[in-house]
Amino acid sequence: MVKQHVPKVLSGVILSFSFLVSFSQTNFSDKIAEWKKTFPKEDVIAASFRETIDFSINTNAEPGEAKVKASVLNEMTIVPVKDFLKYDDGLFYNDEVSIDNFKVLNADGKEVKAEKICSDYQGQNIFHSDQKVCAVKFPLGERGMAFKYSFVENYKDIKFLSSFFFNRRLPVAERIVQFNIPSWMEVDLRGFNFTGNNIQKTSSKEGDITRVVFTMKDVPAYVREPQSPNQAITFPHVICVSKAFNENGQRNVLFENVKDLYGWYHFVTSDIGNKPDELKTKVDELTFNKKTEIEKIESIFYWVQDNVRYIAFENGIMGFKPDAAQNVFKNKYGDCKGKANLLKEMLKLAGFDARLTWIGTSDLPYDYSLPSLCVDNHMICTVILSGKKYFLDGTEEHIALNDYAQRIQGKQVLIEDGKNFILEKIPEFPAQRNKESKATKMTIIEDKLAGTSTIEYNGESKIIVQSIFSSIRKDNKNDALNSWLKNTNQNVEVSNIKNSDFADRQKPLQLTFDFKTSNQVTKTGNELYVVMDWDKEFGSYEMPTDRKNDYEFDQKYFYTVQTELAIPAGYKVDYLPTAFKKVTPDYSFEGSYINNGKSIVYKKTIVINKPILKKSEFAAWNAFIADINKFYNDQVVLTK
């Protein structure tokens, strides 16, 4: 063991020295003009940002303690491009990762005292976790004068070491991720989203250490923007898969492939402590009088959706291990794991083959060929009935059996199968699943359009309406529904709303209402100018030229509109806008006006097949939107 450590120390000395060359520069005033061009609008730039990953073996590991540890040395040379700013950062850690050796040096090499406030960090929708954050803040000096900022993240267990993203919260002139891999350690370094990013990879051997260095120059800051896909989907990163380590001539496998990953999941979920007896009365009640197997599954699945609130506990191992089914049942709250486990136990009691199932949602670009804990972020329950697999996501609130939310469609799942596992894929639906169709009949009354519309919502469109409606205060529901149907258009008055059952998961949701809309008819002399489409869906979806990230739609869209306008007595059609059609594999628009003699029929279909619009596709998309707007901005003319 001692033998293995000596080269590591030596290589550390060499590496530290080589780094000192760039880390020692303190005056970057001559760089500012160049950086202002490369990174406009940035106040602070990292001249360099290096993460150095070292591995160590824990020879005296206690039971339950990991044998292999890792440390990540973060070293940044921070340069303000304005005078006397304050720099702040958030350092995240948890029970498995500690932050040590935090240090800030000013341009004179003197240590700077940083404000450091550490507290629990609860991510969105997380009630309690072991995640913590230290908010650090320190004053920077004059523009161009560099501060050195460093700290070490110590991983107690290598299985939690996973992703290294190149884009960080500040722009970096030279970004380096360096792995110092000892000969006793086997890792697989997998790059994601490298295409289009100039990332250099070099590998060299120094004694017992293989040094793998990824370098990227002029890396822009990662900026959060609305509707941005998860960083993992688009931004370059390296995932370190810790395959195995050798100790005393013996090879010990960590996560070499999905079998090993499943093995650990299976181990963690093997002693949940479920007491199915406590669920029996409820299961009997829910399945009583249900004629078919499907009805029984639906009854249990929908009860969990309706009655178990989502509250997530992710502290330590609870981030991976579900709470016992009887606890979730009694508490009537749980997270995805707890709900999946409760579904499994209830369905098993009802006589079904139900299993825990791991999945990475659409936020993650991976499948189970990547044996890492970062491959998934969600748990559901799979029921196998007559050879068919039904995937039940207990965190959904309005989904029907055999229907799947956008976020899990097409994703690979890892289904438990005793000591084995099953890999499967959740079906992916076309945009038509989310069809929203609106049928309207209207007439011109004085200077207003009045009529009746029926909107039918399906799939994701329906779920969005149901979710909004169910979360709104009872006393505000009518107003909210009214506003929803007006689509924020103050010209529209809505009345006499009729709706199908908001709680029905199987049938489409249908809303019928009367409306009156002003300012859509302009009268001059003998002419009437009529706007037949005031919703103009997607007309304002032009992507800003300065947007930094790809754009993620809430769902795939399929809109159809048919509007019939009765031609008023004494008038005839003088002009109808020209039909427009544009079809691409990812999105399409088709719109037309037809004169039927007594009425004008307006038809429109919009389809968005792909939920993520890449930045490289923005120009074509904006041209598409411009064409749509040209069509929208054309009006019907009636003359006496």
Added chain:
Amino acid sequence: MFRLFLFLFLTLSSSGLFAQAPQLGTTIEKEFEATAVPDKWKNESAVIIGQKTEYLFSRIMQGKNPYVVRTQEYIHKRIKLQDKNALEKYSTFYYATMGKDGNAQYNIIKPNGKEKNVNMSTAIEEEQDVPAIYRSILLKANFKKMKIAIPDLEVGDIIDFTIKSTYDWDMKLEGIQFTPFIFSLANTYPTMFQQYRFTMADGMKVKYRAYNGAPNIKYDPKASVFGDRNSYLSYYFLDKDREKMNEERWSLEYRNTPTVKFRVVLLADNDEESKGLGQATIDRSGLLIEDVYKRYAPVAGQLTPTVSSLVGYTTEYMVKKKTDGSLKTDDDIIRETYYCLRKVFLEMYYKGPVHSDLEKVITGKKLYKKIMAAEKKDVTSQKEEKEDEIRINGVTFATALRVALAAMGIQSELFVYEPRSLGGWRDAIFMEELDYVLRVKGKKKFYYLEAFNNFDAFATPFSYLEGAEGYAIGYQEKDQYARATVPPSTMNDNIEREEYILNFANAMDMISVERTSSYLGATKSGKIEQANLDRSYLNFDFEKYYNEPKKNKKSDNVAMEISNKYDDPEKDERIKDRKELFEKDLKGEFDIDKYEDFELIKDGRFGDTAWLKYSEKFTLKKLISKAGKNYIVEIGKMIGDQIKLDSNEIKNRQTDIWIPFARTIENTITVNIPAGYTVDGLQDLDTNVTNESGGFASTAKVDGDKLIITTRKLYKKSFDKKELWPNYIAFLEPADKFSQAKIVLKKK
């Protein structure tokens, strides 16, 4: 001997010499037993069946310290959850208990009447603040906060929770007045029963006032405990059947809804030798001007090194200008003194050595900040990082301006007032409610001068000062004060004016726009900082109010560079940022294709009528649509979004109308009619509605190849009784209708 002690003890106890302090939470009113809610509230998200907040103030000996008051707080709430929204809101219980006997309980009453106690031992520590729905009045920031996910909670359940805390208050360290509270009795949910109770030991009182129909506080003999040597008197107010808060446009919560103000005060310190500490009482009195004078008169008399620097420089400048005849009247002197002080203040801030490349040691801004931090009401250090809007400390301002004016022979007063959001003068019962500005008499009127920021023009009106009532405190003699009211600003003081020139471009797809915007008075707020983002005004200030430095004279006060220049290495970037900010703002108004140019014409920072004026060039899309060979132009949209009253607003107005300030909004839109087209559809563009509250007028005429449209919207007052709401409907609706108006460009 033992017998004697026993005898004495029994005698003293039975004679009631030492009254036992009452226990909180022992009486649970029958209203808290209710499980049903009135039918009229069946469709509410939740109903507060009962809520009670109870305080007990008693005196204790802590070690050898006799100056300790023990405050005990008891909160009891019972709420019926009637929908998912309420269920989610209350599904996590956040709380903090203070003191050794601090305690929290949470029970759930199921619709079948079965009561479940939540096991509080599963609560976990929470570092975030306690949400408003659970927050107690007494809660201090440094106490451990907890949270618990409530198990088995469903729609239809009643939650019933209590939080009990004790806090020991050292009068010597923390003073003798507890935090004052002002709140409305209308809650987010309708309330069946609510009660506040104060039980106090001798020598205490509760200052209390009820407003807008809130209940009065009452003495409760049954809950009071009497002894010969001390007693605990109990006072309470209760309120029943209260509808939820009704949110109306232009409404001030504390002036329109049932509101109470209260605070517990110690009448004397707890010296054991002190005699005559009377039984606890209620004090409904207002503020005594003598007390107000005593508290506030010193505000404009705080001579600090900063004040000396400000006044020294300013006086030198003003004397020089008066001598050379530049200043004709007192009004000129008052105005220029204000602006010169502002220059010195800004110079301290922006040219202090922390902002220069030359100095790195403790001088300039750093010293200045140190001085400022030592003064109360320090706003500057809080705003340190928002560098383009820095407001001078109120005390420094009042003293410096008063002293600088006095040096020029002009006297000024400190005007102490009740902000209008809290009430008139007679509504004030706490010193903390009051605020102040400096009042100076000009030739024709009084100037009310608020502590300036970078941009405030002289005598800028502020919404909170509209009609504010208070006292003007003079400094020429002792006990000099007089009642006064700030006259509300008028629609001529606050003007927003926009002039548009429209041309049709890009084969009639776009409208190219030149817009000149002018703002006066309170309407500048929100625009002026952005318009002056380039900081050019600093150069102007520094040059105009420049004093040649005296040679070989060392300043004992704040060290700073004094020159007539402000060199800003970031200037080009700021100009770029400014353009982008205005572009962003415009995107909130219109669909813009391109934002081409921004030019600042008047910075809005000088003179008695300080117009902020700038011009912009941009191209708009989507305002023009095709209709055969003709075009429809949504011309009404050029006047911006107008208030759209919904049907409820039109039918009902339940509260008085508090407009931020009277103002005039004018638009002139000149449309260059494209060659080969005529204009149609002007018939809807002529409107004229005016009444005592406001008005809207518009005109449209074709003059050669130009269509000229004008609009004028007036808010004539900053306050109206609710009965005059129809006046507002009368002009708001036509303004909204105009904003939807379209014209047709017809091919000839």
